[in-house]
């Protein structure tokens with residue numbers, strides 16, 4: 001077992017004995033340190049850009065002096081920035097992580113936040129790098145202690161989480177295409193699905209979509225968007241949750257006009273109706289459109305979400321565990337959101353490592369709503385880990401894994417060819 005060398009050094013009685021006996025064993029534990037484990041040090045990392053079928057999760061595998069490794073995912077798996085995120089991880093590991101005790105997750109996080117200079121007020125790449133490292137540290141700590149990460153976050157509140165399917169619509173052109181594919185998703189057992197009514201396929205073999213340019217569309221495209229939503233609702237029936245992602249494509253007036261037309265189709269949420277940085281515009285949309293508003297995949301850390309909460313500019317927050325700052329940062333965002341009566345729907349666009357990290361959070365937050373997933377990616381995408389959580393989805397629910405750490409292990413034979421660099 002990957003963590004056996006460490007566990008064998010632990011006073012195993014503390015894990016295996018009844019509570020009273022374990023308490024009696026505590027003085028003995030104290031003699032070997034409060035954790036009863038020989039301290040570890042991070043010695044370096046491997047960084048992979050896992051390019052499969054036109055997407056490219058950036059993975060880090062932290063290495064330690066005791067052989068335990070931890071995996072993390074910098075979730076910028078599409079768009080521009082993969083090489084930048086890989087380089088960011090390299091610099092962060094070199095400057096802030098090598099030589100450190102991987103159990104000191106908050107200390108390392110704060111060191112990166114305080115002393116990279118650019119993290120304060122920073123954006124996607126720096127927080128994708130920090131997130132990947134943070135996930136990998138949790139993975140190491142969980143493996144060493146023999147517990148899933150959720151046990152260190154307060155324990156799980158649920159055994160499985162509801163998921164919705166995304167990515168199934170990327171090759172659709174006409175409303176009838178969307179209706180047919182949506183029907184297939186529902187037949188596969190999903191009770192919630194999302195589409196991008198304003199986007200069009202790029203026409204490439206890898207199923208990329210093109211978002212609106214220059215903040216405007218013509219009347220035909222607007223009509224097609226409305227007709228698409230109607231066709232999908234008609235095909236899936238009234239009970240399936242239907243989410244719409246507008247990808248911050250239009251101006252406030254246009255999205256309010258279109259949003260009002262979409263109200264009659266019982267939409268679960270309208271995602272990124274306007275630029276995520278324009279909190280006032282988000283607030284205006286939420287006041288004029290009778291559909292819950294969602295945002296957050298392009299907001300970073302507690303600081304990035306704070307004004308959205310204070311202004312009640314959205315109903316559903318979507319931090320990405322792979323770019324908002326990591327598992328604990330997302331947990332803090334969720335706790336803040338709870339006090340503003342908002343739900344959490346973790347954004348998830350990357351590899352099964354990010355899905356596994358998301359599940360650790362999902363298990364432990366009271367205001368969890370639903371988890372985003374791309375279940376229709378090619379089999380190679382899921383095969384980079386020994387057992388992708390996505391493989392266990394049944395009837396739109398995904399079980400919380402019980403294995404130590406994040407619950408997934410990179411398959412070296414499958415990721416080796418994607419090695420980008422090492423520290």
Ligand SMILES: [Mg+2]
Nearest residue numbers: 245271272297
């Ligand atoms: Mg989105």
